[in-house]
Amino acid sequence: MAERVVVVGGGLAGVAAATRLVEEGVAVTLVERQDALGGRLGGWMDRLRDGTLFSMDRGFFGVSREAKNTRSLLGRVDPGLGGLSAVDGYAMIGPGGAVRSLERLPRRAPFNVLELLRRAPSMRLRDLARADLRKATRLFAFDPEETHRQLAGTSAKDLLKSIGLPEGATSALFGVLASASFNPIDRYCAAELVGNIDFLLGGHSDGLVMEAPSGPPGTALWPALERHLEAHGADVRRRADVLEVERNGTGWHVRVRARGVASVVKADAVVLAAHIPGLKRIAGASPSLGPVAASVASLEVSLPQVVWRLWLDRPVGGDRPAYGAAAGMGMLDAVVLLDRIGTRSEDWAARSRGSVVELHAHAVPESMSESTIRRDLLARLHAVYPETRLATVIDERFLLKQESPAFSPGSHARRSTVTTAIDGIYLAGDHVKLPFHAAPMERATASGFLAANTILAGWGKRTQPVEKRAKRRGIF
Numbered sequence: 001m002a003e004r005v006v007v008v009g010g011g012l013a014g015v016a017a018a019t020r021l022v023e024e025g026v027a028v029t030l031v032e033r034q035d036a037l038g039g040r041l042g043g044w045m046d047r048l049r050d051g052t053l054f055s056m057d058r059g060f061f062g063v064s065r066e067a068k069n070t071r072s073l074l075g076r077v078d079p080g081l082g083g084l085s086a087v088d089g090y091a092m093i094g095p096g097g098a099v100r101s102l103e104r105l106p107r108r109a110p111f112n113v114l115e116l117l118r119r120a121p122s123m124r125l126r127d128l129a130r131a132d133l134r135k136a137t138r139l140f141a142f143d144p145e146e147t148h149r150q151l152a153g154t155s156a157k158d159l160l161k162s163i164g165l166p167e168g169a170t171s172a173l174f175g176v177l178a179s180a181s182f183n184p185i186d187r188y189c190a191a192e193l194v195g196n197i198d199f200l201l202g203g204h205s206d207g208l209v210m211e212a213p214s215g216p217p218g219t220a221l222w223p224a225l226e227r228h229l230e231a232h233g234a235d236v237r238r239r240a241d242v243l244e245v246e247r248n249g250t251g252w253h254v255r256v257r258a259r260g261v262a263s264v265v266k267a268d269a270v271v272l273a274a275h276i277p278g279l280k281r282i283a284g285a286s287p288s289l290g291p292v293a294a295s296v297a298s299l300e301v302s303l304p305q306v307v308w309r310l311w312l313d314r315p316v317g318g319d320r321p322a323y324g325a326a327a328g329m330g331m332l333d334a335v336v337l338l339d340r341i342g343t344r345s346e347d348w349a350a351r352s353r354g355s356v357v358e359l360h361a362h363a364v365p366e367s368m369s370e371s372t373i374r375r376d377l378l379a380r381l382h383a384v385y386p387e388t389r390l391a392t393v394i395d396e397r398f399l400l401k402q403e404s405p406a407f408s409p410g411s412h413a414r415r416s417t418v419t420t421a422i423d424g425i426y427l428a429g430d431h432v433k434l435p436f437h438a439a440p441m442e443r444a445t446a447s448g449f450l451a452a453n454t455i456l457a458g459w460g461k462r463t464q465p466v467e468k469r470a471k472r473r474g475i476f
Helices: 012-023 068-075 111-118 125-129 133-139 146-151 156-163 167-177 190-201 221-231 276-284 287-296 345-352 370-384 386-390 440-458
Strands: 004-008 027-031 043-047 053-057 084-086 090-094 098-101 210-213 235-237 240-248 251-258 261-267 269-272 305-312 323-326 334-337 355-361 393-401 425-427
Touching: 004 012, 004 251, 004 261, 012 027, 012 068, 012 221, 012 269, 012 440, 027 240, 027 251, 027 261, 068 440, 090 167, 111 167, 111 190, 133 146, 133 156, 133 190, 146 190, 156 167, 156 190, 167 190, 167 323, 221 235, 240 276, 240 287, 251 269, 269 276, 269 440, 276 287, 287 425, 305 370, 323 370, 345 355, 355 370, 370 386, 370 393, 425 440
Parallel strands: 004 027, 004 269, 027 235, 090 323, 269 425
Antiparallel strands: 043 053, 084 210, 090 098, 240 251, 251 261, 305 355, 305 393, 323 334, 334 355
């Protein structure tokens, strides 16, 4: 009889774990609370006031070329990754429509970082000359253990301030390389920033190239991954809630409620791949998971994130980049022109002679009202793309969520790995501590693969190497 695993959570981490397990013949039940798989990258269908059906999600889904594990997962349903294409126009943007390309950066540190800073809007070379180059070397020499030992208690803001970088350089570096971790600069661990520099800039001569799926993830990517799982025998239960995980002899009983009906799923192992609020809820409701509940108690979510999609009655300037990472633009972190990156929004834009614009704010103060957020983001859009001042908003969707993990100074040592103090219980997600650094989306996928490998190895089954960036020595 095949070994049985329950995977809780159908985001990247849970789907990655479930995929590797079913590929080795393990009987997997994947439990997802939402209507569809995808977690924070999932989507759903909606309809505009004019009747147009569209796929809504929580923001542009781009895949870095360094995200080897995520690309491996996508390759299960898209061999060759032909469904991914480079975003045509990935740039830094600033006040007045200033644009600086993020392509064709030098291949090696520190030259790639220096060139990135040189391209920052309003950046002056004489400002960089005042920086402390000795301290700046800490940005270019990431080591998974030593960097965290040295910088674990330091914020990214304090690190960059100690180097003497001017405000424009700080905004550019953090905005491009770390703001998508959904943590504000003064609450973000400096070691995480240095890790992101190494991860995103450590090997590509093409610069910061981002690739996007050819269609909305909610209607293309996640249904395909669900079909892949089911083709390998997985039992995928959407719109299902995990109530409790209970020890049963040498195995586990997972109490699940779906459509008002409760049932028990038996398992030899459980992978908890829910987001932090869900993980804490399940562990807290499960007396058998007492040690896990204690280990995740210190995990926190970061500030709220906003995605505001606007359907405008006129096009944005033709020379604007498809994805603009905002530098020095307050709470505005990115402007995405969805009708230019293959999300099917181009059909509406062509028919209406308008545009579909998405504004991202990655760390919004909790005390700020929605009306204030809207006014601020709209004013920032008008400042960076002045032609939008004349546009009328035909329709909109405003999402505010607070689910992403906080990577605050001092938190690294308290994070759990994929293994726990309880035999048979494993963790996966972008909050999990890995033996190497990865950006959040890649961290989630890698943790799922690692959790699956740990289970498979314990049962004497075949494991699959988890991709990681090779460790470099020295600055150059």
